[in-house]
Amino acid sequence: MDEFKLIKNYFQKLTKNNPSALKLNDDVFFDKKNRIVLSIDSYNEKFHYLNFKKPGLVIKKIIRSSISDLICKGVKPKCILLSACGNKNHFNKRNLNLISKSIAEEQKKYKIMLSGGDTTKSKLSSFTIVTLGISKKIVKRNNVKKNDDIYVTGNLGDSYIGLNILKKKININKKLNNYFINKYFLPDIPIKLYKHLIKFANSSIDISDGLFADLYKLVNNQKFGFSLYLNKIPISKNLSDYLKKNNKKKLNYISKGDDYQILFSASKKNRIYIQKLAKRINQKITLIGSFTNIYKQRKLIDHKDLKKSLNYEGYLHKF
16 A cells, blocks of 8 residues: 555544645645644654665755655745654764754755754664745645646756665776765755745645656646656756767656756746746746646657656555
């Protein structure tokens, strides 16, 4: 059973139709009356990160991954609460100094505050982060409008290469290895966009499980399909060079998850505004396709205008 069926079959009814719970169909809890926005994320060793050899980088990755849930809703993260599980090997003096230093650097970078948490003993390390923001409005996940454009921020795929370098499945050279590993541990979350997103985005999500998997979540039960242009899906020059040099297909690298970019929909009337905004705040935002009225259509158009039907599940937590 995947996580979505689990939620629908066992937990959705327990919200008692509380509107703030958003039917457990979004990444946040939103109490509109009190302007409270909350998210919670858990990260487990060997599942969400390979090991705890680089504790400072692991902590930075999970903080950025967590506050990304609020940023993609158009909300500024203010506070985090951190629960940590592990043993004396995970939390020795050296590691605790690295963890503390990394949290301090992330607090300064994103203007957030560590405001509580918990610690427990366990065999493997794991972390849970609650992120709090204050806002009158959010951009909901399942609010796609007819014929909306589909946009994505930043570049996709670098993190997946970094993960495979860490797994020793790929080895390029020292410089590029370090580049991709840094993209895995330190995702470039689009913090500058949060305050503008509410002005034009109809629906949004952060890309954690992969472009296609999260696009399916954006549509969910709405009666829409989508059409994407493969050549418009943004990747870095380093990834482009790697694909060309090794004769690899772009399609196999752009939807593997851990990108933490914003995937959003917006009306076509906002195209010029979004283009100008991207330049003004120096944030890469790319128009990659549009939603269609053909229910469950999943069309990908490549550079030769060949149309492919996508049947890509992406990453799912299965139990």
